Amino acid sequence: DAAIEAGDLTLVRGDLRTAADAIRLARATLGTIKGNLCWAFGYNVAALPLAAAGLLNPMIAGAAMAFSSVFVVANSLRLRAFT
Secondary structure: OHHHHHOOOOOOOOOOHHHHHHHHHHHHHHHHHHHHHHHHHHHHHHHHHHHHOOOOOHHHHHHHHHHHHHHHHHHHHHHHHOO
């Protein structure tokens, strides 16, 4: 148990190739997280001033926020197809 807690990566199978797969998955996950943050930051930088100035209809702003959430979830679900 102490070795599991101390290690950065714990292999539950005897195959060492899974360590390389785990690292590739971690890098893909980090890339997806960065992409999602970039999307959310860009959306907020563009939409917040428009909403604050009253140029955006609240219904459109709500729909855009919902689309933003759907986009982030759909982008994250791409990791399920990782091989």
